[in-house]
Amino acid sequence: xxxxxxxxxxxxxxxxxxxxxxxxxxxxxxxxxxxxxxxxxxxxxxxxxxxxxxxxxxxxxxxxxxxxxxxxxxxxxxxxxxxxxxxxxxxxxxxxxxxxxxxxxxxxxxxxxxxxxxxxxxxxxxxxxxxxx
Amino acid sequence: xxxxxxxxxxxxxxxxxxxxxxxxxxxxxxxxxxxxxxxxxxxxxxxxxxxxxxxxxxxxxxxxxxxxxxxxxxxxxxxxxxxxxxxxxxxxxxxxxxxxxxxxxxxxxxxxxxxxxxxxxxxxxxxxxxxxxxxxxxxxxxxxxxxxxxxxxxxxxxxxxxxxxxxxxxxxxxxxxxxxxxxxxxxxxxxxxxxxxxxxxxxxxxxxxxxxxxxxxxxxxxxxxxxxxxxxxxxxxxxxxxxxxxxxxxxxxxxxxxxxxxxxxxxxxxxxxxxxxxxxxxxxxxxxxxxxxxxxxxxxxxxxxxxxxxxxxxxxxxxxxxxxxxxxxxxxxxxxxxxxxxxxxxxxxxxxxxxxxxxxxxxxxxxxxxxxxxxxxxxxxxxxxxxxxxxxxxxxxxxxxxxxxxxxxxxxxxxxxxxxxxxxxx
Numbered sequence: 001x002x003x004x005x006x007x008x009x010x011x012x013x014x015x016x017x018x019x020x021x022x023x024x025x026x027x028x029x030x031x032x033x034x035x036x037x038x039x040x041x042x043x044x045x046x047x048x049x050x051x052x053x054x055x056x057x058x059x060x061x062x063x064x065x066x067x068x069x070x071x072x073x074x075x076x077x078x079x080x081x082x083x084x085x086x087x088x089x090x091x092x093x094x095x096x097x098x099x100x101x102x103x104x105x106x107x108x109x110x111x112x113x114x115x116x117x118x119x120x121x122x123x124x125x126x127x128x129x130x131x132x133x
Numbered sequence: 134x135x136x137x138x139x140x141x142x143x144x145x146x147x148x149x150x151x152x153x154x155x156x157x158x159x160x161x162x163x164x165x166x167x168x169x170x171x172x173x174x175x176x177x178x179x180x181x182x183x184x185x186x187x188x189x190x191x192x193x194x195x196x197x198x199x200x201x202x203x204x205x206x207x208x209x210x211x212x213x214x215x216x217x218x219x220x221x222x223x224x225x226x227x228x229x230x231x232x233x234x235x236x237x238x239x240x241x242x243x244x245x246x247x248x249x250x251x252x253x254x255x256x257x258x259x260x261x262x263x264x265x266x267x268x269x270x271x272x273x274x275x276x277x278x279x280x281x282x283x284x285x286x287x288x289x290x291x292x293x294x295x296x297x298x299x300x301x302x303x304x305x306x307x308x309x310x311x312x313x314x315x316x317x318x319x320x321x322x323x324x325x326x327x328x329x330x331x332x333x334x335x336x337x338x339x340x341x342x343x344x345x346x347x348x349x350x351x352x353x354x355x356x357x358x359x360x361x362x363x364x365x366x367x368x369x370x371x372x373x374x375x376x377x378x379x380x381x382x383x384x385x386x387x388x389x390x391x392x393x394x395x396x397x398x399x400x401x402x403x404x405x406x407x408x409x410x411x412x413x414x415x416x417x418x419x420x421x422x423x424x425x426x427x428x429x430x431x432x433x434x435x436x437x438x439x440x441x442x443x444x445x446x447x448x449x450x451x452x453x454x455x456x457x458x459x460x461x462x463x464x465x466x467x468x469x470x471x472x473x474x475x476x477x478x479x480x481x482x483x484x485x486x487x488x489x490x491x492x493x494x495x496x497x498x499x500x501x502x503x504x505x506x507x508x509x510x511x512x513x514x515x516x517x518x519x520x521x522x523x524x525x526x527x528x529x530x531x532x533x534x535x536x537x538x539x540x541x542x543x544x545x546x547x548x549x550x551x552x553x554x555x556x557x558x559x
Contacts, residue, residue, distance in 0.1 A: 037477065045492055048165045049499065096464040100456070103476040107484060108511060111491045115510035118495055123502040 005054045012054075012061040019064040023071060031071035034106045038067055041114065049121040059117045070109050074102070136465070139458050146455040147478060153448065154482040154490065156441060160334030161493045167337050168500060182295045185215045186287055187270030187353070191260035193223035195278035196232060197551030198395060202278055203236045203243070211287035218243045221264040224250045229278075257346070258362035258369040265361050274350035279395040279549040281309060281557060282348070289390035290350060300382025301373070303332065303342060303349035304390030310552050311506075313398050318509055319516050320396040320403065322498065325506075326489030329388070329497030336386035340438035344377070344384055346370030348392040355382060365540070366420065368413025375421040375439065381430040393557075395549050404523055406547050411446040411520075411527035418443040419535065445488055449521040450528060452483035485513045488520075 016039070024032040042060050049056075078098055085091040188206065192199050199220075206218060220237070222230035222245055230247055237243040246264050261275065272291055276282060283289070286304060293302035305328045308321035336342045344351075346369065359376045362369045377384055397403045425431060425439040459476070485491040491510050498507040534540040 033477070037481070041492060045161060045165065045496060048169060092464060092466075096460060099463045100460070100476065103480045104484065107480040108514075111485050112511045115491070115495050115507045118499050118507045119504055121499065122504060123499055 005052070008054050009057050012057040015061050016064050019061075019068050023068055027068070027071050027075050030102060031068070031075070034071065034103070034110070035064055035067050038063055038110050038114075041110070042117075046114070046117065046121070049118075050123070051121040055120060059120060063113050063117065066113055067106070067109060070106070074105070136462070139462055143455060143458045143462055146451050146458065149451055150448075150455070150482045151478040153441065153445075154478050156438075157331070157482070157490050157493050159338075160331055161496050163334040163337050164330045164500070165496060167333070182291060183212065183215060184271040184291055184294065185217070185269070186211065186291060186350075187217040187219060187268040187273045188287075189219050189221070189261060189264045189268065189273055189275045190278060191221045191223055191257050191264065191275075192225065192229050192233070192278040193260070193546055194225045194227045194229060195549060196225070196228040198279040198549045199229050200232050200236075201551075201557070202276065202280060202282075203233065205281055205284075206243075206276075207236070207240055208284055209282075209287055210285045211291075213242055215270075216242050216287070217268070217270050219246060219264040219267050220244070221246045221260045222248065223260040224248045224252070256364060256367075256369075258364040258366075261362045261369075262364065265356070268353055271353055272350055273353045273356060275347050276392065277347040277394070279547075280306075280347060281393040283391050286348075286390050286392060289387055290348075293385035293387055294352065296383075296385070298383050299385050300355045300377045300380065301344050301349060301351045301384045302390075303344050303384060303386050304392055305329070305332075305386075305388050306345060306348055307391050307393050308396040309393035309557070310395050310398060313552055315512075316400060316403055317396045317398050318506065319512060322494050322506065322509060322513060323488065323516065324394075324396070325497040325501060325503070326494035329500055330493045331489055332386045333388050335438065336388075339434070341374065341378060341435055341442050342384040342386040343442065344370050344374045347394075348390070351377070352382075355380065366413055366416045367409050368417055371414055371417045371443075372420065375417065375425065375443075378431060378435065378439065379421070379424055379428050395552065397547055398550070398552060400519070402547055404519070407520060407523045408527055411524045412530055414443070414446040415527055415531040418447075419531070446524050446527065448483060448488070449517060449524045452479055452517075453521050453525075455479050484517055485511060 020032060020035055023035050039060065042063060046059070047053075047056055078094075081094050081098075082091065085094060190199075190202065203220070209216070218240075220233040220243060222233055230245065233243075233245045237245045244267055246267065248260065248263060252259075252263075265273070272294060274287065274290060282304075290302050290304055293299050306324055307328075308317060308324050310317050311321040312318070332342055334340075351373075355377070356373075359373065359380065363372045366372045374384060397406055422440060422443055425436055425443070428436070431439065456479075482490050489497075491513065494513065495507055495510055498510070
């Protein structure tokens with residue numbers, strides 16, 4: 001069972017590296033940085049929770065692909081918008097919106113995925129016991 | 134020239150946000166490490182310290198909740214011969230005073246102070262000072278009327294005073310009526326971030342643990358020497374926090390001393406409460422910032438944390454200000470550093486949970502075992518957006534009073550409906 005776990009963990013890590021490479025070379029640098037920030041938060045905080053390592057790495061992998069998908073869609077949208085821009089003013093306006101919304105919207109998926117993933121690590125309820133008893 | 138100034142402002146705001154982001158990240162890691170090492174706060178079992186304790190309860194029109202608290206206080210496990218309770222009926226126009234009188238007839242350790250209409254309802258600090266005159270215990274603990282403490286909370290809180298350097302203690306506030314509606318659920322998330330992670334981390338790291346105005350207490354002698362509660366500031370708790378530290382004492386945060394509060398259950402009440410906190414906190418910023426910097430009783434890390442704590446209600450304003458300053462810079466392509474890199478810390482720190490970032494709240498919720506509550510974390514963006522106009526208005530009022538020298542503090546009391554009663558013993 002341990003060998004199986006180790007194999008799954010290695011496979012997941014390879015998938016994460018692949019995901020980062022795709023983000024760097026097929027999407028853009030900002031997407032790579034967003035995924036690295038997500039990985040940093042996830043690894044430093046969630047990995048300290050009680051739970052199996054395979055589950056944690058599995059969730060991390062899922063998070064990376066969610067982020068990659070999000071950024072790919074966002075990237076296609078931005079490329080289409082740039083091509084459709086009628087004049088330099090519209091283009092500049094779009095670039096401004098893109099710069100503002102890119103990290104903001106990325107934060108939203110990071111937070112949503114991270115907070116949902118916490119559900120996988122159950123912790124016995126520690127507060128509120130006396131009031132409810 | 135203007136572009137350079139704007140660019141510099143944007144960069145400066147980002148550095149502030151980054152500082153807070155790193156601070157709260159360290160807090161989160163500290164609490165997680167502490168949990169994994171199973172280090173405990175001062176526990177009741179190993180402390181043989183039983184001082185006389187006075188409990189101070191200010192109450193203004195609290196007929197729906199005061200009975201619940203007084204009944205609970207009669208059930209405390211602390212020896213009753215070492216307890217004194219002073220209930221301040223702060224010019225209530227409802228049955229609060231009558232309920233308190235009925236309890237004081239049955240329980241001789243309870244005393245009731247009735248404040249006259251012309252003196253009363255001038256704020257919590259004023260009522261506390263009136264009640265404090267009657268206090269004769271070595272330790273004075275404070276509870277708001279809408280709170281519901283654990284039976285052994287006095288033992289837990291007084292255990293902290295075993296260390297002579299500790300001048301005050303603070304227990305944990307847990308929202309009682311969390312399932313009531315979306316507002317109470319979001320307030321519960323904020324409380325969890327603040328009390329499960331933020332306060333505990335500050336206690337662990339030897340920084341400025343904060344007295345929250347209730348579920349806590351002081352050495353009576355120290356509080357007398359500090360002059361009691363300052364009636365000129367709206368956040369008298371934050372004011373006392375800094376007075377205690379500046380006097381050379383520490384505040385201990387005791388995470389397992391839980392007390393259940395009835396949180397505000399509508400946006401209007403939330404706005405009024407947060408406005409009072411924001412304005413009071415800003416008043417304390419102007420009152421104590423220089424003292425904190427000059428103090429010889431604070432070490433460098435306490436000074437840094439103290440200043441960051443005093444600044445915290447400016448953060449929603451800074452976040453929106455960075456957006457306003459950043460937009461023209463981005464539009465005209467002017468930036469000292471690529472704006473993407475500047476936006477990241479601002480988004481990560483402020484937009485979801487402006488006082489405790491999302492990961493801090495998430496870890497607190499997880500450690501509390503609130504599996505379903507954590508799904509609501511992304512919705513903290515709503516409270517951030519709501520806090521911006523509240524904090525901006527508070528800043529304008531504080532700035533106006535500083536410029537004109539006219540200061541008028543209107544205490545907007547949070548009313549309690551007793552809805553929390555439903556969740557006790559259910």
